[in-house]
Amino acid sequence: MFTERFLRNRRGVSLEKAERVRLEAAVSEVRSLGARKTMARAGEPLHESNLLIDGIMSRYLDDRQGLRQLVAIHVPGDFLDLHSFPLKTLDHDVATLTASTIAVVPHSEIDAISAERPALARKLWYATLLDAAIHRAWLFRLGRLDATGRIAHFLCETNARLFAAGLSDGRRFALALTQADLAEICGLTTVHVNRVMRQLREEGLCVFRASLVEIGDLEALAARGQFDPGYLYIENDEPLRTRKRPFR
Amino acid sequence: MFTERFLRNRRGVSLEKAERVRLEAAVSEVRSLGARKTMARAGEPLHESNLLIDGIMSRYLDDRQGLRQLVAIHVPGDFLDLHSFPLKTLDHDVATLTASTIAVVPHSEIDAISAERPALARKLWYATLLDAAIHRAWLFRLGRLDATGRIAHFLCETNARLFAAGLSDGRRFALALTQADLAEICGLTTVHVNRVMRQLREEGLCVFRASLVEIGDLEALAARGQFDPGYLYIENDEPLRTRKRPFR
DNA sequence: GAATCATCATGATCCAGATCATGTTCGGGC
């Protein structure tokens, strides 16, 4: 089942049996990629999109010095470059962070789906808009939060996304990212990420070691990062909800 | 013609005559809004989307103190909350910056279009993904550019978008934003925006006064903001192209 | 089991942009 986690626990878009079957049938191939491998580069014409089955992948832009700004990370269940179907080329690079497995869906299949099944097509559209909603939360993070808030917000978001995918219990999850990755996500230096992680650890909000994140106080962490999971459109998000607390 | 500027000059999505007629027919109403009015709030269920005919509008998130981070601005021709069709509710607020005119399109019409005309539906999808591509460029801006670079990048982007819409000659355009608006867009304080604008003026890169932006040296401005218009998918973008120059 | 490389850790110094304060300019209302 390639589509098991796709749009799982998202409001208003549970896949019907027949839709799931149709989507499964659209997969032409399954591929494995090593860690830190580029999958697609900005500007290349693309003819297929990929559903992430296992691993963590990233999308990023780089500046003139080659420093990266990650614009998205993807977890299992994400259709990571579905936007290449309408756009035909991408405006950014796509790469693995950890070793990953992807299911390939040719654009011709998506074309067929959009003619045959408008309702399923709308769910695919929805999936790309969920990514856009996450972009907006990242904009808020970079524009309005300080370093500690950014890391706290990111950890809460990742917890929530993995929870929706069935890969977090709401407090504890595997996440094989380095402090340098967090820096590229949060627009900080690795040095500063290191100091922030220590602070979060010392305050008992969150411990991140050996590729395992353990949130000690979700409510405090969410308050620190001004995190509210609404933008993720998660169904049954009770374990993620926190009382709103004043900032700091 | 409400749709005159919609997707104008974008690669691979020029509207066919019949598609344009269909979209025009989907408009149920035209509304005028005063400056600085909220159009929609996060979380409200929506049943229509709006095509911006005239004026500048914004989408924003606010933090616990009520400080705004703009996540998008919209210019004439933009379908500003089309993403509310698949998502049903929004994750952010929408408001006018200047007095604006919008054409209202009920979601029921978009539903009908996606069943009748998959090709037009794909173009609507494309329009929402263009917004997502702009979000990504904004992430790069906030994560990797300094204050001067952010303002330079924003001015280049706005020039390019207005150029595509036929509202800039590629160097000069009307833009009724305040320095406080620029601050909320670029994650800066108004005080600092003021200093940056003076610097750009003194260096001859760009003058912004009396709601008119005049770019003195597009190539230098683009270099300063590391701006490359590729992510806007503009067709015939020659007047916007600049030789790539090393940063600074 | 020595060498190598990625990752994590931590101290010292510096600076871009925030913050605080104080004008000035200009257009609209009465």
Next chain:
DNA sequence: GCCCGAACATGATCTGGATCATGATGATTC
């Protein structure tokens, strides 16, 4: 023609995070 508020302008000071430097830890390879 004066009042008033929004927008623009500019100086003085402070600070969060960058930068530079150095070392510890731990996994992998030969």
